Amino acid sequence: MRAVEFQEYGGPEVLRPVTAELPEPGPGQVSIDVAYTGVNFVDLKARAEGYRVPALPHVPGVEVSGRVRALGAGVTGLAVGQEVMALPPSGAYAEVVVAEATAVFPVPAGLDLRTAATLPAVLPTAYALVHTVGRLQPGESVLVQGAAGGIGTAVGQLARAAGAGAVYGVVSSAAKAAHAKSHGYDEVFVGGFREPVRDATGGRGLDLVLDPVGGDTLRAGLASLAVFGRLVSFGNASGAEPWSVGPPELSPHGVSVSGFSILSLAAEAPDALRRLAQQAFARAADGTVTLPVTAEFALADAAEAHRLLGGRSSTGKLLLRVAD
Structure with a gap:
């Protein structure tokens, strides 16, 4: 089968098309004939830094749609040929991928x-950030870093549907700001945000901050919280040292991180993943959330997709087209 792998860490150029052996599903697993693969920042971190890479060579990719090819022993509730979407731990840049059955979901009716x-x-990430972990309440304010990316695009729509009092975003360019404003955001700040947030909230601060960046950006978000505010960290795009906070930062205003x-949820708590995913996918099926595909590449052109995403100029969602 065709696949794209890297044999060393580095820039997009280390991604190479290869011919690989067909993977077979083990007990509790499903193999999928891949139609499309999502391109995510975690793929770039795997290629550049070895994030979640057990060994080289490595086929990246954690997000696919396609049709069930084969079922491993003990798998029920799915059928060969059924249209599904899945969250494999890796290996999605390929014509066939294997995923745990607990991370394979039927495509909702009405979606291609x-x-x-x-x-x-x-979408499950965005749903968890707004509802399950972030616990956004009607009337509260929320600020989202990376508001024009895939997760940010979904969060803006979910927060608006949840009755947020104000939805603020942070992006790196005016073009990205325009994209975010068309997907649920009231105001979008380009670059720095502490002073604009103070002005926008009348000095009160934010009820919820969602941060995939880490480092100084996370600390600025923490300092921008209102009394009893919450911050959710869901990434470390800055590559900074892992954050740590304690009573000096949290106690004075009763904030939480x-x-x-x-x-990690898929690996450690698959039942919780399924409950979360079902709630999240319902928001796509009923039209609450739409995720625009802004760029699509052939599988062999995965390096170009990584260049676009890594250049921080993309918006919405990037896909690899695997099936002809």
């Missing part, structure tokens, strides 16, 4: 495989 490929990692990773 192209749309379905935008959902498995992004939590973390979230959809891949």
